[in-house]
Amino acid sequence: MFGTSLMLAFREIRRHLMRSFLTTLGIIIGVSAVITMVTLGRGVTADIEEQISSLGSNMFFVFPIQGERGQFRPFDERDVDAVREQIAGVKSVAGQVDQNVTAIYNGQDWKTKVEGVSRAFMDARGIKLDQGRLFTDEEESAGANVCIIGPTVVEEMFGAADSPLGERMRLDNVSCQVIGVFASRGNVGGNGDDDNSVFMPLTNVQRRFTGNDNIGYMAVSYDAGYDNKAMIDALVDLLRERRVLLDGQANDFDIVDTAEINETVSNTVGTMTVMVAAIAAISLVVGGVGIMNIMLVSVTERTREIGIRLAIGALASEVRLQFLTEAVVLCCFGGLVGIVLGFVLSASLSAALGFPFVFDPFINVLSFVISALIGIVFGYFPARRASQLDPIEALRHE
Amino acid sequence: MAEPPIIELRGITKTFGEGAAAFQALKGVDLTVERGDFLAVMGPSGSGKSTTMNILGCLDQPSGGVFRFLGHEVQSLSKDQRSLLRRRYLGFVFQGFNLLSRTTAAENVELPLVYRGMGRAERHAAALKALDRVGLLPWANHTPAELSGGQQQRVAIARALVTDPEVLLADEPTGNLDSERSVEIMKFMAELNDQGITVLMVTHEPDMADYAKTVVHFKDGLVERIEQSERLALKQGASA
Structure with missing residues (x-):
């Protein structure tokens, strides 16, 4: 049954190629934005880590600074x-x-x-x-x-x-x-x-x-x-x-620990990456709402088809599965295109900005899984609506 | 011992709406259909014939009474159980054909088999066989838009037949066809009936009802009278 649903989903998507593409655009943009942001973040971190390691690791730099009375010793x-x-x-x-x-x-x-x-x-x-x-x-x-x-x-x-x-x-x-x-x-x-x-x-x-x-x-x-x-x-x-500094007098020198710089910078970049990726993830949710919207339109458009299917003996669960599969396939398709686009974007942006390109398989797999989940979550409501149609009413639908 | 009837309706009522707006469409319908019968249901609009057909087709539940179908007490079955009854025993032909557009005739005919879990090749072979039965094999790869009304209705009949149903339910099957095509379809339905399929048909055209064996007249939510059709009388006359 699932194989049939999959086949029906592909056929339906092929029939409305332009609409399917536009519907998944939100997912495509969301996935590619998340991947690009995280990959660039990784690249920046790697770049900074490399620069810091060129300072030498496990090192202090000790240098004089201006003291309280303006002296520089x-x-x-x-x-x-x-x-x-x-x-x-x-x-x-x-x-x-x-x-x-x-x-x-x-x-x-x-x-x-x-x-x-x-x-x-x-x-x-x-x-x-x-x-x-x-x-x-x-x-x-x-x-x-x-x-x-x-x-x-x-x-x-x-x-x-x-x-x-x-x-x-x-x-x-x-x-x-x-x-x-x-x-x-x-x-x-x-x-x-x-x-x-x-x-x-x-x-x-x-x-x-x-x-x-x-x-x-x-x-x-x-x-x-x-x-x-x-x-x-x-x-x-x-x-x-x-340097004969009395209690209460500020240090007139500074100590910089490379280990600490490393940690601080990594943490900062990490936080920024998470923030930007979170903003990008909002577009994934928006994409999900787009999918839901089009699936609802599709259910209305295909009311009569649903009526026919129910009349010839389709179970409510089978109709639900059909529409759910369609939403998930759309989202997975968007996820895949988004991953490819994210790869191209992050690779070319890394090259343009001079950061190393650090491919992160985890975020790619995660983005794909999340887009499939969005398909399930936002596809469920339209699918349920389709499965609950009354066959008599649905058959009369013009 | 006589075979039990395939369909038995006892005191079937159906009420739409509630309270003051309630409308009783069926007021206690009793009807028995023997296996192999060809029943034409007639009556003015609002007489309850369509409601009865929906109940007979397991698409709708009666508000009261007993509906036995092949030994099942349908009025107490769940929605899914009724779907399974439709899937196994019933074939539907509608006035508006109700084919999936942009889907070939063969694929339309395959549809009920999809829900029976039949494999793709097997399904296609069965669909072509059914299309051959209605004389549309050369049109197997045409979409409904490329077929005439009569051809579309024959595709719909092929779809109903492909599962070898016990009962064929037809709701105004000739309602959208000219007289020539109507006669063609009716002859075909009579043929199917001769092959052993029980046919239940709603129609308002007496000419079409002549192809049935039994004609049931509805009026005001009740069965007014049941009579043997001329065809059956002729047949019986011939055999007597």
Whole structure:
């Protein structure tokens, strides 16, 4: 019987192709909107997670901020040493300082920045080498004029043709030899190009560029086995003591935990995705009402047919099944078209907006199941009405 | 031992509406139909003939009285049980043909078999056989709109016959046809009756009633008189 209902449903839909399509438009739009929103949400989350992981995982960034009385007190190497020695769970601590410079090579110049770093910093931040080598211990302690340049600098100053390794370039008035190229680290935070940078040993940058032994921020990588909240408390205590802050005075430094950023951003994007998907889901309900409306029209139009079916011995339940099947088939059809449309939309939007396309089978299956359920819920009332018609009245219907 | 009658109505009443607006369409109808009979029901409009036919067709329930059909006490059956009776034992032919439009003749004839759960191929074969019986095999793939009135009514008869019903109920089967087609249809119905099918027909045309064996006259919700038709008299005369 169900097979017959299915066949009748397909025949009825084929007879009214345009009407069927318009009827299911609500479901199509609803399903594709939900899928597109959720897929884009997944893509954005994946994109942000990737960016955050390029910061390095299990890390604190510690940087000075303006204090209560407007003072701005930078850290220096002694703070770095104190953190390394006094906080349990710290794997490595590295300071960084940077300054904007003009790089000059072969008569052309290029605005970039010089970053004073160490092997420990590159390790903590997870920066990999593309070519060449890292600084040696001797180069780091002596402040040698060697540099590791970023992909943007290579592209702008050396072109693709020749390897920059071994070449000498000038940063403002300081000459340095290129010993390596670091792999692209992506864009973190979005202000400026993190690949447009030249690394030199920290002591060298302090001596030749900034002229003091201040550092801009500390990158602290920690053992994942330690409790990051407790470590932050210990870090705050240590730094307040070193900076002689009295009780009641606000911190004049800030600690950013990458694990926390990760969590916050994921949660935010997750919440937004659910909200937008919920709004999209409203159109699914509207689509269901559309189905119900057309099914009611269809029942009225086909009153005589229903009368004939009842007269020749169809049970009420069989008539109900026929109309219910028709509604469900319509909704499933809408669901399938919606899934295809959602796939195309989310894939092309992801590509256009530069997010990774993360196909989520769960939301696709869920959308399909929900559209079938909508068919059952909104198809039931018209189907029941059809099954309860009086055959005598129905046969007289013009 | 005589075979029990196929249909027995005892004191059937039917009231429409309630209270002051109530209208009693049937006031106690008694009628017995033997197997193999061809009954023509006649009477002016409002006499209760259509109401009686609806009850006989198990489409409507009487307000009172006893309706025995093949041993079933129909007045106490549920809606679904009555549907099953229609499905198994009854074939309907309507004045307005009542075919599904945009559906071929063969598919229309197949319809009752669908509800009997018959397989597709088997169904189609049976439909073609029934269409052949009414002489419409070449029109099997035509839709009602492509057929004449007489042809449409023959498709409807084929639909009623395809299930090999015990009883064929016809409500003004020639009402929408010209006299030539009417005679054609009536001859066919008489033929079916000769083959053993019990036929109950409502008509207001005495010419059509002549094809029946028994004519029942209704008046004011009651059976006024029952008489043997001329055809039967002729037949009996011939055999005597």
